[in-house]
Amino acid sequence: MSKSPNLSQSPLICVVDDDEDVRSSLSSLLRSIGYAVKTFAGPLDFLASDAVDAASCLILDIQLGEADGLEFQQELVTSDASIPIILISGHGDIPKTVRAMKAGAVNFLPKPFEEEALLAAVAEAVSRDQRRRNDAHRDESIRLRYEQLTPREREVMALVAAGLMNKQIAWRLSLSEITVKIHRGNMIRKMQVKSVAELVRLADQLGVRAAPETHPDATPSRQGNPPL
Known part of the structure; x- marks a missing residue:
């Protein structure tokens, strides 16, 4: 038996x-x-x-x-x-x-x-x-982590998962690159990921992956610094 x-x-x-x-x-x-x-x-x-x-x-x-x-x-x-x-x-x-x-x-x-x-x-x-x-249980844990993100951190997550670099994200969101790095760091910590590949996988599971859309040279052309 x-x-x-x-x-x-x-x-x-x-x-x-x-x-x-x-x-x-x-x-x-x-x-x-x-x-x-x-x-x-x-x-x-x-x-x-x-x-x-x-x-x-x-x-x-x-x-x-x-x-x-x-x-x-x-x-x-x-x-x-x-x-x-x-x-x-x-x-x-x-x-x-x-x-x-x-x-x-x-x-x-x-x-x-x-x-x-x-x-x-x-x-x-x-x-x-x-x-x-x-x-x-794992899916619920991922969802709860995502809900802890601020609206701006969610935007950054979607754009990082779409393959954009920090300066490209800064252009898209009209932020400074330093501010993007801060949001990105907070987002990575809250989502508990160790790589972009892992973040992409979680974003796909959550259905929040954004379509890539970058400025032609990925560099802001506005005069002065973008707003924080």
């Missing part, structure tokens, strides 16, 4: 199956290796719970009495629910298997299935969910 998941907080595995014996046996198996488990007799019970966003994996029976597991899977996909799904069925139906996998199921297991096969599928689903949550 697979070892207990080495995580600081046990991932939540949800089981939707209209067979009470199946729910009970799966719950016992998953709890025995350290997963948190919630079971439901049907899709509506699952949707009415607080487990939808918290779940790291959904084990879903295809045949749920009057409900259709594949249709419910599609509803979850359509609603942008990101929970990884493992479909189980008492019948090895190849067309349904293909349909389920195309819709994004992590795995399709015909009953009866080996414990190791289920646990391997669950481990893969939990791993996918952890990567998704890590990505979401």
Whole structure:
């Protein structure tokens, strides 16, 4: 049997199956290796719970009495629910298997299935969910850093990401080059980047990259110093 998941907080595995014996046996198996488990007799019970966003994996029976597991899977996909799904069925139906996998199921297991096969599928689903949550956390962190920038720092960020030099940015924004350097330094510190390449990547993620547009010789031609 697979070892207990080495995580600081046990991932939540949800089981939707209209067979009470199946729910009970799966719950016992998953709890025995350290997963948190919630079971439901049907899709509506699952949707009415607080487990939808918290779940790291959904084990879903295809045949749920009057409900259709594949249709419910599609509803979850359509609603942008990101929970990884493992479909189980008492019948090895190849067309349904293909349909389920195309819709994004992590795995399709015909009953009866080996414990190791289920646990391997669950481990893969939990791993996918952890990567998704890590990505979401990283994206949120980037967004929060960007929100700390002043309007002027955001302008400088977009222009730096577009490839403009400090003197070109100064011309575009009617600033002195020294002032641009100050804004640029503050922006880099707040965004926590170590290179222009990293800044370009973050700007692309945020959708704030500006189109390059420079003065022909990139040198201000106005008399006197541009305003601060």
